Amino acid sequence: MKYDVIVVGGGIIGVMCAYWLVKSGQTTVLLERGEIAQGTTANSFAWANATSKTTDRAYHDLNAMGLAGFHALRDEFGAQALGIKSGGSLQLAEPTDTAGYKSLRDQAAALATFNHPARWINTQELRALEPNLAHKPDAQALFGPDDLCLDAPRFSRFIAGQIRKLGGEVREHCAATTLLATDDGVVTGLTCDAGDLQAQNVLITTGPDTAASLAGLTGYDGFMSGFPMGKVPGLLLSTLPVAPNLLNRLIYGAPSNEVHILPEPSGGIKIGADDMDGMITDDQTDKNLRRVGLLLLERAAKLLPALADIKIDTCTLGVGIRAYPQDGISIAGQMPASKGFYLVATHSGITLAPAIGQLMAGMIHTGQTPDRLKPFALERFAGFS
């Protein structure tokens, strides 16, 4: 059999690409070397939003399309099946913190010019929305009512089930090892743990392992040092389920207590803090993760005092590796100087997966780059143009 497309990597990006490929009538097989959603997708804060992305209009719009995609899927399959928690997000600001307050006000102004659903709320409304939070008496917030919290592994496994239902193949414990192509760069398939597979197109969605998989699949080691993407680890802590309605939506703490917390669809609270990620970059021993985990809990309890009684030994600590393109925005499109060879490597992949999946499927199906993907081509980086 000759497939239209082989997708390599069963994280949320590969799963959503394969889903849209199958929906557009392409014969598709998704290969995952382990199990679905075992990579970064398993250790993500998983806040689906475009509210925090205001510096680049095209990137904002792609995230907004991703968020809209989640809303459409939720309407089709239901929040419970997909592991989606609605309720939106609140990013806190304190008027006495002049720089932080101005920065969030500027973000709100940018979102207004983008016509994105977000609005500024006063202390009274903040208290009404989240009565259990502790914050300064004059705190205000940017409210993103459409933002979602996701159980990303559950979502990915559900979509993998839909791929199978629609007639696509999902092969777990099946690593891709060698790309098969003609001398002039036309893809003909690949070799994987199950043997040779023939295909017209191969799409690489291996997240933080993109450089290593490109090097391994093509035999060109230059990808290891020359691919324009870094890897940035982050620590997340999840508690056991807490009282219902203790927290109703994602909260981004003000700069005086930098921490973000969200209610997981499974009932616990997930906690992260960007400025603490550096503390685990070089030392991911259990001892160090526990030490930083205690600091996360401490900050989270200042924001949500009911967490003060949570014991670290009842919590789960997870390290996720962000795939971070050099300029911070996604890489999605065709490999230069090839035919039938595509890749996606991105941060914010939870939010973006429904949009990137749909657009990449359209691109592979028609052979045309959709306008929305044009700013994200790999060609924008030196050495790939």
Ligand SMILES: Cc1cc2nc3c(=O)[nH]c(=O)nc-3n(C[C@H](O)[C@H](O)[C@H](O)COP(=O)(O)OP(=O)(O)OC[C@H]3O[C@@H](n4cnc5c(N)ncnc54)[C@H](O)[C@@H]3O)c2cc1C
């Ligand atoms: C701490 C942290 C917080 C984050 N917070 C958010 C957030 O709030 N919102 C948001 O939108 N994004 C967030 N992200 C980013 C988001 O989680 C990622 O962008 C997304 O999960 C990436 O998905 P992926 O499918 O590209 O990669 P992965 O989930 O890593 O999937 C890649 C898969 O490829 C497989 N693979 C690799 N090589 C091969 C091979 N040769 N053959 C077969 N399979 C292979 C791997 O096993 C893996 O399962 C966060 C990330 C981190 C680390």
